[in-house]
Amino acid sequence: MMKLRSKAFLIIVLCALLSACGDTNVVNSIKFVQTIGYDAVENGVTSSAIIANYEEQGKSKLEFYVTESKSIYDSMPKLNMKLDFPIEYGQLRMALFGERFARKGIKTAIESLIRDPKISSRTHLGVADREALKILNIKENRNDPYFMSDMIEQNIRYGNLPRINLHLTFFDFYGSGRDFFLPHFTVERDELKLDGIALFKEDKFKTKIGIKDSFLMKLLMENSLNGSIMVPVTGSDQAGDEFFLMNSIHSKTRYKVIQTGPPASIAIKVKLEAQVKDVPQWIDLTSKEQIALLESCIETYCQNEIRKFIALLQSNDVDPLGLGDLIRSRTKDWDPQAFQRHYKELSTTVSVTARIIRTGAGG
Numbered sequence: 001m002m003k004l005r006s007k008a009f010l011i012i013v014l015c016a017l018l019s020a021c022g023d024t025n026v027v028n029s030i031k032f033v034q035t036i037g038y039d040a041v042e043n044g045v046t047s048s049a050i051i052a053n054y055e056e057q058g059k060s061k062l063e064f065y066v067t068e069s070k071s072i073y074d075s076m077p078k079l080n081m082k083l084d085f086p087i088e089y090g091q092l093r094m095a096l097f098g099e100r101f102a103r104k105g106i107k108t109a110i111e112s113l114i115r116d117p118k119i120s121s122r123t124h125l126g127v128a129d130r131e132a133l134k135i136l137n138i139k140e141n142r143n144d145p146y147f148m149s150d151m152i153e154q155n156i157r158y159g160n161l162p163r164i165n166l167h168l169t170f171f172d173f174y175g176s177g178r179d180f181f182l183p184h185f186t187v188e189r190d191e192l193k194l195d196g197i198a199l200f201k202e203d204k205f206k207t208k209i210g211i212k213d214s215f216l217m218k219l220l221m222e223n224s225l226n227g228s229i230m231v232p233v234t235g236s237d238q239a240g241d242e243f244f245l246m247n248s249i250h251s252k253t254r255y256k257v258i259q260t261g262p263p264a265s266i267a268i269k270v271k272l273e274a275q276v277k278d279v280p281q282w283i284d285l286t287s288k289e290q291i292a293l294l295e296s297c298i299e300t301y302c303q304n305e306i307r308k309f310i311a312l313l314q315s316n317d318v319d320p321l322g323l324g325d326l327i328r329s330r331t332k333d334w335d336p337q338a339f340q341r342h343y344k345e346l347s348t349t350v351s352v353t354a355r356i357i358r359t360g361a362g363g
């Protein structure tokens with residue numbers, strides 16, 4: 001009986017070892033695409049890819065490949081013709097579109113990515129202010145294929161970027177009464193920089209907003225637990241322009257449809273809990289009167305900037321806030337074409353209530 005148990009145990013161990021060896025061989029026989037880029041060229045598309053080549057278990061060598069094709073559909077098969085092992089997309093974390101490509105439309109790319117069951121719905125997309133090929137070829141990306149996706153995640157969690165990924169982009173693209181947006185990248189002093197948000201109309205890149213408006217957009221779209229902007233000090237006797245840094249700790253935004261239109265009318269109320277630091281030297285953060293002054297500065301500034309931001313969206317005919325979707329949810333006679341025709345006439349009232357709950361001394 002003991003001999004039989006020993007033989008059974010030995011068979012189990014051998015099977016486990018063979019299985020492990022088999023998995024290693026599979027990994028060593030596949031090249032994983034981790035970041036891809038798309039650029040428009042005269043006769044089609046240039047696709048670039050950062051690929052991990054697993055030479056031994058736990059270690060990988062990054063390789064950079066570029067290919068040209070007539071469309072996205074045959075770009076990866078053509079890329080595969082340059083490789084000694086088949087490519088897989090299970091580790092894909094980032095797809096970057098060059099500006100020219102994004103302005104021509106990215107619908108085909110989005111649909112191609114979302115249809116592949118091996119690609120995570122949490123994959124990030126982005127737009128470059130130049131060719132994606134040049135962005136992917138800079139030092140940070142060549143050393144770390146997840147550098148751009150990690151940068152996006154960090155700015156969603158701790159910075160001014162609203163939540164966004166492939167799944168949310170797909171939802172906004174096919175949703176009625178809303179437009180999607182993507183992180184926007186540039187290069188500064190040979191270093192990669194996330195410098196705002198690319199706004200789309202249908203599937204085409206329309207315009208770009210900076211970091212300040214990204215904060216306002218985040219404030220209007222979600223209960224923001226982070227993000228920061230510089231706020232001017234107004235209503236004081238001090239001469240010259242002075243600013244202080246405000247960090248959002250918690251916010252809540254409510255929308256109320258006053259009139260479904262067309263044109264529509266919407267009331268927006270924002271409640272904001274904030275931290276202030278790096279204030280002018282004359283500000284006494286232990287003074288209730290001066291804290292009240294800073295709260296008033298935040299309220300006035302944010303109200304004015306939100307109005308300007310919504311006017312910017314209307315002038316560019318883009319609706320990343322989903323105001324059209326909000327109107328659709330309040331009426332039985334939703335007409336997307338009518339809303340679009342009257343979108344620039346939509347009126348909003350904005351009210352911001354700010355409360356400073358943390359302070360930090362600054363000079």
